[in-house]
Amino acid sequence: MMKKGMVIILLSAVLLILPGCWNKEELDESGFAMAIALDQGKGGVLDLTTQIYRPTNVKSVSGASAKQDRNLLIKTSDESLFEAIRDIPLHLGRKAKWSHLRIILVGEKLAAATDVGKLIDFFYRDHEPRHTVSIMITKGRAEKILQKTPDIEQTIGQQLMLTKQVSFKSSAKSMDTTLLKLALQMNSPVGDSSITYVYEDKGKKNILNSAGLALLKKGKMMGILSSKKVEGLVMLRNEIVSGVIEIPCPGKKLETESLEILNFKTKLKPKLIGNKVHVQVKSEVQGAIGELKCTNIKTRKDEAEFAHKMEEQIKHQMFETIHFLQKKKSDIIGIGNKIASAHPKQWNKMKAEWDEQYAEIPFDIQVKLQLVTTGTVIGKPAVSGEDK
Amino acid sequence: MGNDLSGVSSQPSGNAQSSGQTGMNGNPSTEQPKQPISVQLDDNLRQLEEIFAKNSDIVFRRWSYGPEMQHMACSIYFETLMQGEIYNYMKASLQDLVTHEVGPAEDIIPQDVISFFEQHGVSEKKADILVDFHQAVEQITFGNIVIFFNQWNKALVYKSMKVESRQITEPTNESVVQGPRESTVENLKKNIGLLRMRLSTPNFKIQSIVTGGETHTQVVYGYVEGAVDSELLKEFESRVEQLRQMEILETSYVEQLIEDSTWSPFPQHRYTERPDVAVAAMLEGKIAVLVQGTGGILLCPGLFTEFFQSSEDYYQRTVYSTMIRWLRIIAFILALTLPSIYIALSTFHTELIPTVLLLAIIDTREGIPLPAFFEALLMEFFFELLREAGVRLPKTIGSTVSIVGALVIGEAAINAGIASPIMVIIVALTGIASFAIPQYSIAVALRILRFPLMLSASVMGGFGIMIVFILILLHLCKLRSLGQPYLASLAPFRFSKLRDVVVRVPLKVLLRSLKNNVSKANK
Numbered sequence: 001m002m003k004k005g006m007v008i009i010l011l012s013a014v015l016l017i018l019p020g021c022w023n024k025e026e027l028d029e030s031g032f033a034m035a036i037a038l039d040q041g042k043g044g045v046l047d048l049t050t051q052i053y054r055p056t057n058v059k060s061v062s063g064a065s066a067k068q069d070r071n072l073l074i075k076t077s078d079e080s081l082f083e084a085i086r087d088i089p090l091h092l093g094r095k096a097k098w099s100h101l102r103i104i105l106v107g108e109k110l111a112a113a114t115d116v117g118k119l120i121d122f123f124y125r126d127h128e129p130r131h132t133v134s135i136m137i138t139k140g141r142a143e144k145i146l147q148k149t150p151d152i153e154q155t156i157g158q159q160l161m162l163t164k165q166v167s168f169k170s171s172a173k174s175m176d177t178t179l180l181k182l183a184l185q186m187n188s189p190v191g192d193s194s195i196t197y198v199y200e201d202k203g204k205k206n207i208l209n210s211a212g213l214a215l216l217k218k219g220k221m222m223g224i225l226s227s228k229k230v231e232g233l234v235m236l237r238n239e240i241v242s243g244v245i246e247i248p249c250p251g252k253k254l255e256t257e258s259l260e261i262l263n264f265k266t267k268l269k270p271k272l273i274g275n276k277v278h279v280q281v282k283s284e285v286q287g288a289i290g291e292l293k294c295t296n297i298k299t300r301k302d303e304a305e306f307a308h309k310m311e312e313q314i315k316h317q318m319f320e321t322i323h324f325l326q327k328k329k330s331d332i333i334g335i336g337n338k339i340a341s342a343h344p345k346q347w348n349k350m351k352a353e354w355d356e357q358y359a360e361i362p363f364d365i366q367v368k369l370q371l372v373t374t375g376t377v378i379g380k381p382a383v384s385g386e387d388k
Numbered sequence: 389m390g391n392d393l394s395g396v397s398s399q400p401s402g403n404a405q406s407s408g409q410t411g412m413n414g415n416p417s418t419e420q421p422k423q424p425i426s427v428q429l430d431d432n433l434r435q436l437e438e439i440f441a442k443n444s445d446i447v448f449r450r451w452s453y454g455p456e457m458q459h460m461a462c463s464i465y466f467e468t469l470m471q472g473e474i475y476n477y478m479k480a481s482l483q484d485l486v487t488h489e490v491g492p493a494e495d496i497i498p499q500d501v502i503s504f505f506e507q508h509g510v511s512e513k514k515a516d517i518l519v520d521f522h523q524a525v526e527q528i529t530f531g532n533i534v535i536f537f538n539q540w541n542k543a544l545v546y547k548s549m550k551v552e553s554r555q556i557t558e559p560t561n562e563s564v565v566q567g568p569r570e571s572t573v574e575n576l577k578k579n580i581g582l583l584r585m586r587l588s589t590p591n592f593k594i595q596s597i598v599t600g601g602e603t604h605t606q607v608v609y610g611y612v613e614g615a616v617d618s619e620l621l622k623e624f625e626s627r628v629e630q631l632r633q634m635e636i637l638e639t640s641y642v643e644q645l646i647e648d649s650t651w652s653p654f655p656q657h658r659y660t661e662r663p664d665v666a667v668a669a670m671l672e673g674k675i676a677v678l679v680q681g682t683g684g685i686l687l688c689p690g691l692f693t694e695f696f697q698s699s700e701d702y703y704q705r706t707v708y709s710t711m712i713r714w715l716r717i718i719a720f721i722l723a724l725t726l727p728s729i730y731i732a733l734s735t736f737h738t739e740l741i742p743t744v745l746l747l748a749i750i751d752t753r754e755g756i757p758l759p760a761f762f763e764a765l766l767m768e769f770f771f772e773l774l775r776e777a778g779v780r781l782p783k784t785i786g787s788t789v790s791i792v793g794a795l796v797i798g799e800a801a802i803n804a805g806i807a808s809p810i811m812v813i814i815v816a817l818t819g820i821a822s823f824a825i826p827q828y829s830i831a832v833a834l835r836i837l838r839f840p841l842m843l844s845a846s847v848m849g850g851f852g853i854m855i856v857f858i859l860i861l862l863h864l865c866k867l868r869s870l871g872q873p874y875l876a877s878l879a880p881f882r883f884s885k886l887r888d889v890v891v892r893v894p895l896k897v898l899l900r901s902l903k904n905n906v907s908k909a910n911k
Contacts, residue, residue: 015855016847024849026760027753030740032746055754077520099739128739292549311581 018207034071037142038119039107041077047112048084049143050074052092073146081122098128101131102371104135105142105198106178108214108221111198115219117193123179131180137214137221139199173211175234189347190354192217192338197224215330225321232321235314236281236333238266245287247313249294258290259310262372269336270361272343275350275355279335281365286312289374300371303371311367322363329355406428421737423521429460429538432521436464439525446528460538469531518543529604538637554683556582559661561828564700571661576606576680580662583610587670597628601635606680607642613860615673624675624688639682646688648868656869657689657828665699687868691876696720698826709892717890719824723834726818727764728845728853730810734760736849754809760811761846767807767815768842769843770797772835775819 031052041047054072074091078084088096104123106116117139123129138145178194185193197212211227225233234240242261249255263286271278287310297303325333336354340347350357376382426432431449440446445468453459468772518524519542524534527545535544558580559571571789572579580594594610609628611621627646636642639659647656660666666676666685678687696716699711734749739751756763774793781789798816801807822831835862844852867874877885887893 024846025738027734027738027750028756030738032750040750055747055750097738100743111688130739 001023002256015114025095025097029094030097031072031092032100033096033098035101035103035105035146036101037105037107037138037146038110039141040110040113045077045079045257046081046084047143048076048078048081048088049146050076050085050088050096051146051300052094052096052116054271058233065357072145075143083121085122085195098123099130100127101129101133104133105145106137106195107142108139109135110142111137111195111214111216111221113220115288116216117219118180119131120179124183129179131183132178134196135158135177135179135182136196136198136210141199145198145200149306179365185221186216188334188337189351190331190334191219192330193219194225194330194332195221203319213332214330215325215332217330225324228317229321229324231382232317232319233317233325235264235266235267235283236321238264238268240264244290245310245312245313248310252294255293256291257293257295258291259287259369262286262288267331268335268338270339270342272339275346277335277339277350277361279361279363281318281363283365283367285367285369286372288372292374292381297374299368302379304311307369307371311369314367314369315365318365319363326359326361329359331355331358337362390841393647395680397764400788422519424519425521425524425536425541425543427539427541429536432536433462433542435521436525436528440528461535463533463535463746464528466531467532469761470533493633510609510827512810515544515546518545526604540864552809553578562661562665562699564698564703565645567700567703568662568664570663572678572683572685574681574683576608576678579663579678579683579685580608580610583666583676583787586663586667587612592670593832597631599631599636603637604695605636607631607677608679609675609677611668611675612673615671616675617673620673620870620872621675627870636679637851639679639684639686640678641718642677642679648869648870652863652867653833654692654864654867654874655695655833656688656690656867656874658687658694658827659829660687662699664871668699668702670763688732689872691869691872692874693886695827695830697888702895702898706892713890713892718824719821720830720834723818723821723825723831725835725841726814726821727768727838728841729815730762731760731843732849732853750812752810756808757806758847761842763807763811764815764842765839767801767811768838769818770819771815 027035028031037049037051039047039049039134049075052072052074061126072092074088076087076091085096097381101123104120106119109112110119116135123133124131173276174195175196182193182195195216196210197214198210199212200209213225213230213233214221215223215225224388231243234243240261243264245259245261248254249257249307264283265285266281266283269280269282271280271381288300289306295302295306297306310385322333325331331354336347336358339350424902437448443466445466446464447467448464450460450462453461469636518527518534523802524536524543524545528534531551533546535546537543553575556570556573558569562571563569570582572582584592584594589612591613592610593613594608596606596608599605599607609624624646628642631642631645634641634645638643643657643659644650649656658669660669661684662683666687669687672677674687674689677688696713701713704712716905736754738746753760758766771830774789774797777792778786778789798812802809802812822834825831826835841853844856846852848855864875865873865879874878876882877889
């Protein structure tokens with residue numbers, strides 16, 4: 001009995017000491033990084049700006065300065081990303097924790113000079129950051145974006161991330177790029193990828209716009225897709241959740257009619273005829289009328305006409321995007337990937353000159369629009385001052 | 389009405405032992421050799437005076453009867469044991485003799501008395517005849533009146549104990565919104581009466597044991613013959629045999645003497661103050677134990693799943709009772725693990741907390757001098773201190789303590805920066821959750837087990853919590869209550885028996901099967 005007791009005591013002592021609690025950190029010993037900005041530094045070093053959450057004490061309630069005090073920016077520079085990160089505790093006094101990182105910002109110049117994937121390899125390997133972290137490329141230096149105060153959210157990192165997500169969901173003006181998506185894109189047979197683009201508003205300096213995409217070829221940034229064209233891209237990729245199609249009224253400058261997209265299904269089929277690629281795009285759209293300015297829908301024929309006009313507009317948008325992308329030789333529509341998965345042997349042959357071939361591909365687009373609702377049952381501008 | 393309950397007559401039943409007072413029909417509680425009562429009154433009285441020396445409340449009342457008052461008799465009793473009733477039993481018994489056959493009081497001689505009581509024995513007050521001297525002593529200590537007659541080697545005993553006892557009132561610890569509000573009191577006879585009133589069947593058996601030591605407390609156990617498992621009963625009876633040597637003061641003494649595992653924090657018997665709960669349990673096949681002088685009923689065996697049931701469940705609607713059962717299970721888990729989960733998450737697994745919540749927690753924890761584990765330990769200690777203090781406070785300053793506790797310890801600690809608001813919330817939630825469990829004894833188990841969980845969470849994080857959980861589970865699986873596995877319906881898993889654990893099935897289903905249970909066993 002005594003022996004059993006001694007054995008139990010020994011075992012429990014060993015059990016408590018052995019695991020070592022190696023990653024036990026109190027909450028006030030670690031600094032939680034919310035956002036990180038990478039820039040080109042002088043002489044080829046990497047400029048790292050990390051935004052750490054600064055906790056405000058419950059006791060001191062200062063409303064106005066609270067938001068500003070929340071963001072603590074730590075600037076470090078070093079040759080590699082890991083080294084720069086290890087320099088953070090030198091300034092901060094706490095170890096940085098990456099598990100709640102919201103966003104990675106890369107400056108334009110840096111993205112154009114180096115392979116972005118290789119740049120952020122650290123975030124794929126370390127056990128702390130998640131693969132759902134968003135990545136963005138900024139116009140100008142990335143650290144300037146971090147220096148702004150957020151409008152609503154607690155930290156600018158959170159604000160950016162949410163802006164991006166919401167802008168994708170509601171207006172298709174941007175695409176949400178996470179580390180995971182970036183990895184999938186870059187590792188696909190066609191290595192072209194796109195990352196969300198963010199810039200300051202021209203008018204007000206404190207407002208950030210997250211619209212548009214930066215195009216990457218071989219990991220390096222080489223162009224920007226404007227927000228209007230992103231709509232077309234998202235339509236081609238069959239990823240559109242919601243969006244708006246506009247048609248200007250003939251003659252009148254300020255009047256555009258709009259259609260809200262409720263459902264958009266695209267089937268993109270690349271066909272190999274010999275060695276040539278033709279792409280056939282078939283889209284089925286369900287839309288609701290958003291604004292009516294100059295059309296009068298009284299009969300079924302009028303409705304069909306209106307729908308036809310909208311279809312043409314959709315086709316026009318898609319063609320614009322395609323032409324732009326073909327000019328830039330950036331296959332982010334994913335045609336190369338589809339061919340590689342369907343005809344791998346032929347893809348191997350075409351791989352080398354894919355860029356040139358891509359620029360020449362004829363697209364055949366067919367759109368079918370179904371008007372689901374017109375809002376109110378009035379087929380003309382509901383409230384109008386003009387007499388018609 | 390009061391004295392009738394104290395004179396429960398022996399029922400003609402097929403049992404070896406009859407219910408009611410013991411020591412009467414050949415069941416001596418002491419092991420002293422039998423000593424016959426002497427024919428001479430003076431011898432008896434001298435011995436009794438020696439035995440009961442230094443007792444200021446014993447009364448030896450001598451009186452004479454017969455022609456020229458030459459025959460002596462003496463009645464001996466403890467006057468503190470018959471408060472409120474100063475009855476002259478001698479007169480009553482003599483009056484019986486007179487009115488019956490014997491003749492006027494002056495003419496009675498001992499022979500008449502002897503023959504009357506030995507042969508007739510019908511009288512207004514129930515009397516028994518004692519043969520053994522030590523039995524007589526025992527009966528005096530039980531609070532009955534013993535009358536010795538000169539020239540008779542037997543004695544009479546009248547059952548007349550009456551001490552003021554508590555009225556039957558509302559139960560203090562188990563009140564319900566809807567349902568009977570009677571609770572058991574200290575008087576054993578009243579308690580048995582409450583039970584028998586509800587189980588009016590001859591299958592409801594009550595057997596009694598007189599325990600040893602100086603107290604000679606009477607312990608009684610009851611069961612319903614068709615419902616209880618015979619193996620269980622045998623096991624129980626073999627354990628209860630050892631009670632005869634022990635000095636039993638309270639029901640929990642019985643519990644601790646017959647339980648399977650003394651060192652386990654989990655209770656193996658249920659304890660209730662309400663006779664309706666005891667009756668329901670007995671119909672399910674449990675054994676109820678009552679002890680003279682204690683107002684509680686012990687139900688054995690007590691299984692884990694039963695500690696989440698309260699009698700109110702059956703008096704309320706089905707859907708509501710099911711929801712409340714789930715609430716109790718969640719409260720159990722919360723009360724056990726909330727502080728340890730907080731410690732593990734905030735120190736080891738910060739990535740599991742949603743970001744916005746984490747930022748709020750960081751705000752509150754900034755500047756706290758203690759690491760999370762010690763902070764939790766400190767607040768838990770304060771809470772336990774408060775609880776213990778609250779139990780023993782007189783009612784007049786009871787509310788002061790709750791104000792002091794809440795304000796001083798909670799608010800002031802937060803303002804001074806010793807504890808964080810999150811910690812106070814967690815400790816308060818844990819305390820409230822442990823009150824939500826109907827049985828007090830298992831809430832005690834939670835209070836004990838919470839601390840090892842916190843310790844292992846602070847050392848090993850989530851892994852530590854898992855280890856201690858597995859240890860607790862292993863212990864529960866091995867634990868037995870009166871031979872039955874403690875986690876009876878959960879492991880081994882019997883889906884049909886689970887129906888009263890997680891959900892409360894409608895009474896139509898429950899009662900039908902109870903009937904089958906009892907009638908099947910009777911065949």
